[in-house]
Amino acid sequence: MSIPAELKYTKTHEWARLEGDGLVSVGITHHAQELLGDMVFVENPQVGRKLGANEECAVVESVKAASDVYAPVAGEVVAVNGELEGAPQKINEDPYGAWMFRLKPANPADLQGLLTAAQYQEQVESEEH
Amino acid sequence: MELRPFCFLEAMLKQTPLNPVHRALGAKMVDFGGWDMPLHYGSQIEEHHQVRRDAGMFDVSHMLAVDFLGEGGRTFLRGLIANNVDKLSLPGKALYSCLLDEAGHVIDDLIVYFMREGWFRMVVNAGTADKDLSWIGGRARGAGKDLEITPRRDLAMIAVQGPNARAKFWQAMPGTRTVTQNLKVFQAAEAEGMFIARTGYTGEDGFEIMLPAAKAEELWNRLAACGVKPAGLGARDTLRLEAGMNLYGQDMDETVTPFESGLAWTVDMNSPRDFVGKAALQQKLPARQLVGLVLVDRGVLRSHQKVITPSGEGEITSGTFSPTLNRSIALARLPVGAKVGDEVKVEVRDKRLAARVVKYPFVRNGKALV
Numbered sequence: 001m002s003i004p005a006e007l008k009y010t011k012t013h014e015w016a017r018l019e020g021d022g023l024v025s026v027g028i029t030h031h032a033q034e035l036l037g038d039m040v041f042v043e044n045p046q047v048g049r050k051l052g053a054n055e056e057c058a059v060v061e062s063v064k065a066a067s068d069v070y071a072p073v074a075g076e077v078v079a080v081n082g083e084l085e086g087a088p089q090k091i092n093e094d095p096y097g098a099w100m101f102r103l104k105p106a107n108p109a110d111l112q113g114l115l116t117a118a119q120y121q122e123q124v125e126s127e128e129h
Numbered sequence: 130m131e132l133r134p135f136c137f138l139e140a141m142l143k144q145t146p147l148n149p150v151h152r153a154l155g156a157k158m159v160d161f162g163g164w165d166m167p168l169h170y171g172s173q174i175e176e177h178h179q180v181r182r183d184a185g186m187f188d189v190s191h192m193l194a195v196d197f198l199g200e201g202g203r204t205f206l207r208g209l210i211a212n213n214v215d216k217l218s219l220p221g222k223a224l225y226s227c228l229l230d231e232a233g234h235v236i237d238d239l240i241v242y243f244m245r246e247g248w249f250r251m252v253v254n255a256g257t258a259d260k261d262l263s264w265i266g267g268r269a270r271g272a273g274k275d276l277e278i279t280p281r282r283d284l285a286m287i288a289v290q291g292p293n294a295r296a297k298f299w300q301a302m303p304g305t306r307t308v309t310q311n312l313k314v315f316q317a318a319e320a321e322g323m324f325i326a327r328t329g330y331t332g333e334d335g336f337e338i339m340l341p342a343a344k345a346e347e348l349w350n351r352l353a354a355c356g357v358k359p360a361g362l363g364a365r366d367t368l369r370l371e372a373g374m375n376l377y378g379q380d381m382d383e384t385v386t387p388f389e390s391g392l393a394w395t396v397d398m399n400s401p402r403d404f405v406g407k408a409a410l411q412q413k414l415p416a417r418q419l420v421g422l423v424l425v426d427r428g429v430l431r432s433h434q435k436v437i438t439p440s441g442e443g444e445i446t447s448g449t450f451s452p453t454l455n456r457s458i459a460l461a462r463l464p465v466g467a468k469v470g471d472e473v474k475v476e477v478r479d480k481r482l483a484a485r486v487v488k489y490p491f492v493r494n495g496k497a498l499v
Contacts, residue, residue, distance in 0.1 A: 066431065
């Protein structure tokens with residue numbers, strides 16, 4: 001299973017990466033894309049939208065089903081990955097490269113409250129049994 | 130996001146004879162109507178394209194073949210199903226039909242093959258098989274000694290589908306070629322201990338093959354050696370929807386008639402024969418119809434989404450992303466006033482997306498029709 005150690009995770013299968021410019025990139029995990037199957041549609045939040053932690057803010061749809069994506073931490077959407085609109089399969093091909101949106105976190109320390117790679121792995125394993 | 134945990138008691142699920150093969154191939158397995166079946170073997174979309182462009186194979190052993198043996202078969206089936214078995218005079222010929230209840234509602238859809246007087250074979254859906262058998266058994270009581278109804282759980286079923294499916298099947302099983310190369314669509318023949326029908330659920334050419342369970346793995350491996358790739362239930366669903374074929378339990382069930390399900394062509398109302406549900410169908414005009422939808426806006430249509438039309442509201446019965454058309458398509462049950470070419474709105478989450486009413490099938494033999 002692919003769970004990069006340097007990222008932070010949510011119980012709801014999003015990953016968050018603190019970038020050098022202080023922004024937080026958000027995507028969905030390898031485990032999530034594997035369960036959902038071939039991605040066919042991505043709907044990202046509007047740039048400028050202010051999100052609360054755990055707020056429903058994006059949708060990914062696979063051939064099988066639609067799933068909501070939640071904001072890992074509170075913040076303002078400053079960028080969305082427009083490339084995914086025409087190529088949603090990039091989430092399957094490279095889930096940790098295919099970021100969906102970037103947040104300017106309301107409080108950068110909030111990231112510390114997210115799951116570590118080890119904690120996320122534990123959670124995934126517990127769901128499988 | 131919320132992911133439904135896949136937590137079920139595997140021991141409770143029924144398995145086809147090919148179950149170990151799917152698991153060895155690393156298939157993602159799901160509970161489908163109580164059966165442990167492969168959803169895909171890696172990528173559902175690649176499997177879809179494989180069938181449209183070349184040849185793929187599906188394990189459909191969860192479906193049930195039922196033999197009707199004895200001279201009483203034709204008379205019994207004439208009154209049992211909505212299509213007319215008297216259209217079947219040439220041995221090997223097959224017919225698609227609905228099985229209706231007294232209210233004219235759909236108990237199941239099926240294919241019936243006429244092999245010879247004294248032998249008809251019916252193939253019914255997996256999830257409805259037990260219900261069908263008890264319904265059919267109930268009607269058969271008093272049908273006389275000339276009828277024996279035998280469920281064939283001893284048979285496995287493999288569907289080989291795609292433009293190159295027949296050629297690759299003959300490559301794998303050369304001894305069947307003489308008997309099966311002149312089969313027309315919806316015809317079947319027996320060869321080398323197999324029941325081989327030129328039918329399918331994908332909109333492509335190909336065969337559906339019934340054979341003893343113990344022989345299934347060998348046929349599967351031979352087909353694989355000839356370049357036929359395994360395809361799962363996921364691809365089967367997108368292929369059938371592109372081909373405009375109904376799925377029982379989704380596009381029709383015991384709350385609707387065939388006339389409300391795009392299946393009027395399968396009901397024979399013209400012959401004087403009586404059949405279960407005929408009187409009910411004669412009495413009421415359908416208020417709803419099944420139509421095709423193509424999504425104009427971006428998004429994905431799904432079953433149960435509400436459709437808003439100038440003539441009233443309707444509902445999507447099956448919706449998906451079409452890999453061949455690279456856009457979303459659906460079957461929807463709308464008020465009879467809705468017409469081909471109409472623009473309608475579909476409620477998707479908090480939005481109303483534009484869709485167009487079209488004639489279906491959407492795709493046949495590899496070609497887009499919309």
